[in-house]
Amino acid sequence: MGDFIGSVWWMIVSLGLLVTFHEFGHYWVARRCGVKVLRFSVGFGRPLWMRRNRAGTEFAIAAIPLGGYVKMLDEREVEVPLAERSQAFNNKTVWQRIAVVAAGPLANLLLCVFLLWAMFVIGRQDYSATIGRTTGMAQAAGLQAGDRVLRVDGRDVVTAGEASMALTTAAMDRQDAQVEVLDTQDQQRTRTLPLSQLPAGFDERRVPVLAGLNWQYWLQPALVDSVVPGSAADGVLLPGDLIVAVDGQRIEAADQVPAQVLALGQRGGPGMIDVLRAGERLALEVTPQAGKDPRGQATWQLGIAFPQGHAPAYDAELRFGPFAAVPVALRETARLAGDSLGMMRRIVTGNASLKNVSGPVTIAQVANGTAKRGVDWFLYFLALLSLSLCIINLLPIPILDGGHLLYYLIELVKGSPLSERAMAAGQYIGLALLAGLMGLAFYNDILGLAQR
Structure with a gap:
């Protein structure tokens, strides 16, 4: 319940802030151009709060916080007195x-640039693009634990998230x-990761894992948190034991333990688990x-649990x-815009x-998480959400800002406005x-919740 309330709250805060800036852009320029604005509303539906300024504009906060609008004086919508026709949009x-x-x-x-600037001034804590373990494709390519990724296809990366995005794009x-990469000997090396060999229909959200890359911050130590009474590990392992090997196979992180225990169980009979306990290495016999x-x-199970919700310390x-x-924020805005447009093109x-x-469900969850x-x-x-709103609103779809801009560009070319009939048809297509x-979007949200 706490996460649900938090998600709803932070979604309302996020959308409210971004929508306010968006609509203020329309409002401010409209007033500079001499257009009379009838209402500035954050949200849709029944107003929960309303005030009117000296120019006659109503400022409102409405009940449905999923958007907003600026309503301007327009002869196509209402009868306009002769004295105010010059103020009609x-x-x-x-x-x-x-x-x-x-x-x-x-x-x-502009808000995206400002938010990124503020983030860089405050300082963004993150995880470096340091490799913790490699298997399969990445291992065959020569990538090793301890390598720090510097560039992917010539694109500079600093964090694991940036590196993952670049790999996913490829x-x-x-x-x-x-x-x-910069290896553990401080030597720069270039490796070719054959991502073109990934099978058709691969999960785009798991490209680093599918390629055999495990970032260092993913690797949680195999530190025993609790032991289930009556289980195979009861009386053998203790909370605080650090598992370093299972049946002779070295363990570097907790995620390796289940596979090794499964292999031990399938082999049958007891096996040895090496642990560090109070600074001493012990070899203990256990049967899954x-x-x-x-x-x-x-x-096959031992009956142990590792700490949940473990968050490693940031290292970047x-x-x-x-x-x-300022220039860093501008470059980051350009990079994010390129990634967003590239993703839309690929879709x-x-x-x-x-x-x-x-x-909105995903937006709410991410808002709460961040x-x-x-x-x-x-x-x-x-910043990313503000940029997304900018790009989406510029799509040449009637009803959106981009659709209206398309109408006006056509008007510039042909020398006269589109007919009411053509614009009405466009509105239906846009809807x-x-x-x-x-x-x-809602289907993907619901599917994501169902798969949890």
Whole structure:
């Protein structure tokens, strides 16, 4: 219940802030162009709060916090008195109308830059792109534990998240990745990771794992937290024991233990588990017991548990002074925009899965998660969401800002506005496209919840 309330709260805060900036962009430019604004609303539906300023604009906070709008005086919607016709939006020049419509997405873009600047000034704590363990494809490519990834396909990376995104992009494009690393001897080396060999239909969210890469911060020590009474480990292992080997196989992290216990159980008979206890290495004999995993599948178990919710210490920080942070924030905005547009292009061409389309449930969960991680992560989330709103609103879909801009560009070319009939048809098409997109987003959200 706590996570649910937190998710709802932080989603409302996030969307409220970003929508306010977006609509303020429309409002501010509209007023500069002499357009009379009737209402500035954050949210839809019944107003919960409302005030009117001297210019006659109503400022409202409405009950449904999933958007907002700026309602302007327009002869196509209401009868306008002769004295106010010069203030009607439809009577402004096409360039003024373009400026008013483009101001909303531009406000979100500027907000993204500001939020990233603030994040870099505060300092963003993160995990370095240091490899903790390699298997399969990555191991065959020559990547080793302790290597720190510097660049992927010529793109500089600092954090594990940036490296994962670059690898995922190469995998979706069915291309091998050139990975430049700094090894434990401080030597720079380039390895070729054959991501083009990943099977068709691979899970795009697990590209590093599928390639055999395990980041260092993923690796939780195999430190026994508790022992189940009556289990195979009862009376043998103790809380606080650090497992370092199972049946002669070295253990570097907790995630390796289940597979080795399974192999030991399938072999049959007792095996030896090496642990560090109070600084002393002990070899203890244990026989796994048959049981079932959380999914109900038959497996072999010791009856031990490792600490849950373990969060390793951050080992990287992105921090800059107020002036140095400006170009860094601009570059990061450009990088995120390129990634977002690239993902949209890949979804359209079929190189990326439709599962990448997320809705309000995912937004709420991520908002809550980043808020828990700290101000730096929440600012990064807000910046990314603000940029996403900018890009989505610029799509040439009727109803969205981009659709209106398309109308005005056509008007510039043909020398006259589109007919009411053509614009009405476009509105219906836009509604259908948005309904389909929202339906897909909600479907992915619900599917994600069901798979948890």
